[in-house]
Amino acid sequence: MELRSVRRIYQGFFLLLFLVLLVANTSGLSGLGINYNTPVRLFLELSPLNGLSTLLATGVLYKGLILSLIVVGFTVFFGRLFCGWFCPFGTLHQLASWLFFSKKRGRDLLARNAYRKLYTLKYYLLFALLLCAVLGLNLAGFFDPIALTYRSLTLAITPILLHQYIPAEFSNGWVFGVLFIGLLLLNLIYPRFWCRVLCPLGALLGTMVVAPLFKIQRDENKCTNCNLCALRCQGGDDPNGVHRVRECHVCLNCTTSCNDDAISYRFLGDLGEGRKLDLDRRKLVLTLSASAFLPLVVRASSGRTRAPSPACIRPPNALPEQDFVRTCIKCGSCMKTCPSNALHPAFAEAGFEGFWTPVMVPRIGWCTQNCNLCSKACPTGAIRRFTIEEKIGRPIRQGSAVIDPGRCLPFAYGRPCIVCEEMCPTSPKAIFFEEVEVEFRGTRKTLKRPRIDLRYCTGCGICENKCPVGSQPAVYVIPSGETRETRDRFLLE
Amino acid sequence: MSKTLDRREFFKRFTQASGIILATTAGSLFFHDRARAETPAKKLRDHRKGISPAERMVVLRGQNIEAMVLKGFDAMGGAGAFIKKGDRVLLKPNMAWDRAPEQGANTNPLVVAAVVKAVLAAGAKEVIVADVPCNDPKKVLVRSGIRDAALKAGAKDVLVPQTGEDVEFDGKVLSTFAVGKEYLEADRIINLPVVKSHSLSGMTCCMKNWYGLLIGRRHELHQNINDSIADLAVAVKPTLTIIDATRILVHNGPTGGAMSDVVTKDTIVFTTDEVAGDAWAADLMGKTARELPYIGLAAARGAGKSDYARILKEEIAVGA
Numbered sequence: 001m002e003l004r005s006v007r008r009i010y011q012g013f014f015l016l017l018f019l020v021l022l023v024a025n026t027s028g029l030s031g032l033g034i035n036y037n038t039p040v041r042l043f044l045e046l047s048p049l050n051g052l053s054t055l056l057a058t059g060v061l062y063k064g065l066i067l068s069l070i071v072v073g074f075t076v077f078f079g080r081l082f083c084g085w086f087c088p089f090g091t092l093h094q095l096a097s098w099l100f101f102s103k104k105r106g107r108d109l110l111a112r113n114a115y116r117k118l119y120t121l122k123y124y125l126l127f128a129l130l131l132c133a134v135l136g137l138n139l140a141g142f143f144d145p146i147a148l149t150y151r152s153l154t155l156a157i158t159p160i161l162l163h164q165y166i167p168a169e170f171s172n173g174w175v176f177g178v179l180f181i182g183l184l185l186l187n188l189i190y191p192r193f194w195c196r197v198l199c200p201l202g203a204l205l206g207t208m209v210v211a212p213l214f215k216i217q218r219d220e221n222k223c224t225n226c227n228l229c230a231l232r233c234q235g236g237d238d239p240n241g242v243h244r245v246r247e248c249h250v251c252l253n254c255t256t257s258c259n260d261d262a263i264s265y266r267f268l269g270d271l272g273e274g275r276k277l278d279l280d281r282r283k284l285v286l287t288l289s290a291s292a293f294l295p296l297v298v299r300a301s302s303g304r305t306r307a308p309s310p311a312c313i314r315p316p317n318a319l320p321e322q323d324f325v326r327t328c329i330k331c332g333s334c335m336k337t338c339p340s341n342a343l344h345p346a347f348a349e350a351g352f353e354g355f356w357t358p359v360m361v362p363r364i365g366w367c368t369q370n371c372n373l374c375s376k377a378c379p380t381g382a383i384r385r386f387t388i389e390e391k392i393g394r395p396i397r398q399g400s401a402v403i404d405p406g407r408c409l410p411f412a413y414g415r416p417c418i419v420c421e422e423m424c425p426t427s428p429k430a431i432f433f434e435e436v437e438v439e440f441r442g443t444r445k446t447l448k449r450p451r452i453d454l455r456y457c458t459g460c461g462i463c464e465n466k467c468p469v470g471s472q473p474a475v476y477v478i479p480s481g482e483t484r485e486t487r488d489r490f491l492l493e
Numbered sequence: 494m495s496k497t498l499d500r501r502e503f504f505k506r507f508t509q510a511s512g513i514i515l516a517t518t519a520g521s522l523f524f525h526d527r528a529r530a531e532t533p534a535k536k537l538r539d540h541r542k543g544i545s546p547a548e549r550m551v552v553l554r555g556q557n558i559e560a561m562v563l564k565g566f567d568a569m570g571g572a573g574a575f576i577k578k579g580d581r582v583l584l585k586p587n588m589a590w591d592r593a594p595e596q597g598a599n600t601n602p603l604v605v606a607a608v609v610k611a612v613l614a615a616g617a618k619e620v621i622v623a624d625v626p627c628n629d630p631k632k633v634l635v636r637s638g639i640r641d642a643a644l645k646a647g648a649k650d651v652l653v654p655q656t657g658e659d660v661e662f663d664g665k666v667l668s669t670f671a672v673g674k675e676y677l678e679a680d681r682i683i684n685l686p687v688v689k690s691h692s693l694s695g696m697t698c699c700m701k702n703w704y705g706l707l708i709g710r711r712h713e714l715h716q717n718i719n720d721s722i723a724d725l726a727v728a729v730k731p732t733l734t735i736i737d738a739t740r741i742l743v744h745n746g747p748t749g750g751a752m753s754d755v756v757t758k759d760t761i762v763f764t765t766d767e768v769a770g771d772a773w774a775a776d777l778m779g780k781t782a783r784e785l786p787y788i789g790l791a792a793a794r795g796a797g798k799s800d801y802a803r804i805l806k807e808e809i810a811v812g813a
Binding site for chain 2 (some may be wrong): 041237295339366367368370371409415416418419421422423424425426428429448462466467468470
């Protein structure tokens with residue numbers, strides 16, 4: 001079999017596996033939960049960019065992220081095999097560019113698949129991200145292709161395609177859909193535009209291709225300079241000239257298309273000039289200085305540590321906020337797995353560092369008492385593992401319920417209600433009521449008014465979800481009082 | 494200078510223009526709606542149509558649930574008095590909460606399973622178990638244990654209706670509300686409530702269980718919970734009511750949560766009158782029917798009689 005066909009089979013297999021594991025990360029399919037023997041986090045854990053950036057930002061390489069060493073090993077020995085054979089986003093880009101360029105022939109295609117200085121942009125982006133991570137601002141998740149694909153498919157694509165089976169919807173999901181489709185459309189400019197120009201994981205892997213044991217090698221004596229090898233080159237790495245081994249995706253289109261047997265993927269090939277990272281020192285200095293500014297100014301403007309947003313309700317047992325935003329890679333895995341569709345990507349409510357991190361929106365879904373799936377789905381430990389016994393027993397609080405007497409039916413409108421008390425899942429119930437005699441427009445009434453006993457409230461949000469005052473519930477959850485954060489407590493305990 | 498308009502060209506253009514005008518006019522008329530009239534709401538079926546069982550209540554005590562259910566049907570005059578051959582039967586348990594069976598917040602899955610078997614044995618074409626829960630349906634179906642138990646017993650499906658059709662209840666507070674089509678299509682409906690404390694209504698058992706029929710924002714009904722329960726009791730005409738009092742929730746209802754909220758009673762009650770059923774359950778909870786205004790309201794409107802001693806024929810102890 002041609003090596004190219006082998007590569008295509010691998011690509012198809014890994015894309016399928018990625019999709020299967022994504023769909024498997026849905027509690028609804030099995031009712032109570034996923035069998036977490038299925039490695040739903042696998043792809044996210046395999047990305048060395050996720051591993052390295054969380055390591056730099058937090059000082060810890062969490063749990064499964066050690067698996068990314070496998071990818072490092074492969075890359076060091078064989079080149080960017082990951083990009084050409086494994087990466088599901090890469091495969092999608094290859095499919096998109098095939099769609100746009102399969103009919104093109106000759107000079108145009110050759111020009112579009114040639115190496116360009118623009119392709120070094122991703123290295124500058126990578127160094128900027130890593131420097132930000134060192135300075136405590138973990139932005140890698142925005143750009144990591146695995147996290148990006150996982151997030152886009154979770155928040156935008158499955159809600160369209162699988163809505164019938166997985167009825168979750170996400171606030172602002174359209175943003176992720178538009179970005180995702182937009183990135184695929186970039187393939188109209190150059191094939192695999194993202195992979196060649198933007199992907200910081202590709203860049204990270206490129207930096208590891210120092211002395212690969214295997215590489216593409218052209219025999220100049222046999223070569224007739226027909227350029228067939230460069231026609232379908234995925235990496236844009238000039239196999240017909242000075243081969244840029246760091247750019248090569250090892251797609252093996254070149255070896256397969258050569259009619260003269262002049263080009264091959266060879267053990268201990270000659271490294272030559274193409275091994276150099278084509279970076280400009282001045283640009284690099286400029287990039288690093290500019291990007292160092294970002295974490296500093298974010299740190300100096302984090303007013304929300306003093307005035308936390310009331311909408312920033314985190315998943316149960318999340319790390320304290322400062323650590324959480326450093327650790328979370330915004331992959332959307334917790335949002336995908338949440339059985340009650342409670343978790344949604346944050347926009348402004350969590351500040352710059354918390355953009356797209358998970359927040360609970362109780363009006364859409366509440367935190368189900370008998371559930372700890374988000375902590376199992378999290379690849380970086382931003383949501384720490386916990387058992388259901390701990391969740392109920394300690395208890396783990398996400399915040400506190402607040403009653404607004406200006407809107408609450410028994411308080412403001414003189415009518416009975418008590419839906420929040422009925423729904424409250426704790427025993428004893430955190431919401432209780434007191435009976436009061438009131439005079440409402442000349443009629444004497446006995447009303448049961450809800451009150452909250454914060455000793456029992458976990459901030460699960462079911463009261464807010466079920467409150468009949470729908471557009472602006474009369475009982476709602478604020479993050480104050482959450483277990484993880486000592487700075488935002490307001491009760492003496 | 495353009496070509497002068499010849500006859501042929503004139504007819505061609507004239508025909509095209511007329512065609513467009515005709516098509517748009519026809520289309521507009523087709524979609525035209527002066528009144529924006531609403532489609533009339535449906536009514537619930539009478540699930541006692543075609544049967545005339547004697548008015549009766551039977552209390553069974555014991556631990557062998559399957560034997561109790563069989564004995565209960567016997568004492569009521571046989572399952573055939575309620576189920577005709579080929580009937581499509583819907584069971585309406587309380588399957589509202591993400592709670593395990595022993596926590597007592599939902600109907601005991603063993604009771605549901607035993608009723609499924611008995612109804613199928615009486616010749617029902619199919620049995621469906623349905624409820625609209627308060628917690629996440631996926632979790633409720635599994636954790637309540639009802640889905641597994643009922644499917645194993647032979648139920649065709651255990652489901653949570655997601656969309657419904659508007660039903661006219663003509664009640665005092667309850668006007669139209671969406672009800673799952675499964676309820677509208679079933680020939681027979683058996684109510685399978687569980688006895689629980691409830692903070693606002695005092696107690697939930699037979700009549701309050703019909704809240705689970707309603708899809709949508711049913712929580713506004715709590716503003717007049719007693720009349721809304723009576724409305725439901727008048728509108729819904731179940732074939733039979735089987736009360737699960739194998740264990741009851743005495744505190745922290747209707748959700749419970751702690752085992753200290755649950756008391757074992759090892760009792761199942763069959764009744765043709767759900768007002769009487771609720772009055773019996775009130776006694777069990779140590780409450781009087783007067784403390785539960787909806788019992789009086791429902792009785793006053795003809796949904797049943799609260800004096801259950803009138804129809805309580807037998808108390809049967811069923812051995813293991």
